[in-house]
Amino acid sequence: MSISTDNWEQVEAAAKASLGDEIVQFIAQCRQEDAGADSHLVAVLHRVQGHFGYLGEEHLDAVAQLLQVPAAKVAGVASFYHYFRLKPRGRFxxxxxxxxxxxxKGAERVAQRVMDELGITWGETSKDGLFTLDPSRCLGTCGLAPVVMVEDEVHGNVTPDQVPAILEQYRHRAREQGHA
Ligand code: FES
Structure with a gap:
């Protein structure tokens, strides 16, 4: 069923409010290309996450409406790929x-210790809202392996037993900065 002009304007206005002009324009460009809306979905979701840091329900709904793709399909793609985050990220x-x-050099054991300390797994955020844990590809500092990066700060030659002190360093920073 086609969308009437009036409805489309309402849909676009609501989506703009949710996604912002830049992303709405990107989606409009995608719709003009021949490849079909589906093929642009991952690129659009990347753009949305790059802007907001995560993909919220309202963002996914707006993408579905503007790309004219079923909402269930958008939600399915967003949850299939581990690099899409469906909740806001933590402070660090x-x-x-x-x-x-x-x-x-033992990154798996380091990651496991982080998970044990924070009670989370990949892609999740600690209950205090401070840490979001992500796996990373090579960070370009292999000589320091295994490497943990917190925001843009590199921690090299990390052992599992060093993990609590690293976490405490950022908890301390958050307290100093007045993070609730
Ligand atoms: S493989 Fe970890 S920094 Fe290169």
Missing amino acids: LLSVCMGTACYV
Whole structure:
């Protein structure tokens, strides 16, 4: 069923409010290309997450409406790929490098210790809202393997037993900055 002009204007206005002009324009460009709306979905979701840091329900609904793709399909793609985050990220993004050099040097045990300490797994945020844990590809500092990155700060040669002190360092920083 086609959308009437009036309805389309309402849909676009609501989506603009949710996504912002820049992303709405990107979606409009995608719709003009021949490849079909489906093929643009991942690119659009990347753009939305790059802007907001995560994909909220309201963002997914707006993307579905503007691309004219079923909402269930958009939600399915967003939840299929681990790099899409469906909830807001924490105060600190903590990445454990799972590249080959780090993996060989024990990154998995470091990641497990982070998970145990924070009570979360990949892609989740700690209950206090401070840490979101993500796996990372090679961070380009293989000589320091295994590597943990917190925001843009690199921690090298990390052992599982060093993880609590690293976390405490950022908790302390958050307290100083008045993070609730
Ligand atoms: S593999 Fe971890 S920094 Fe390169």
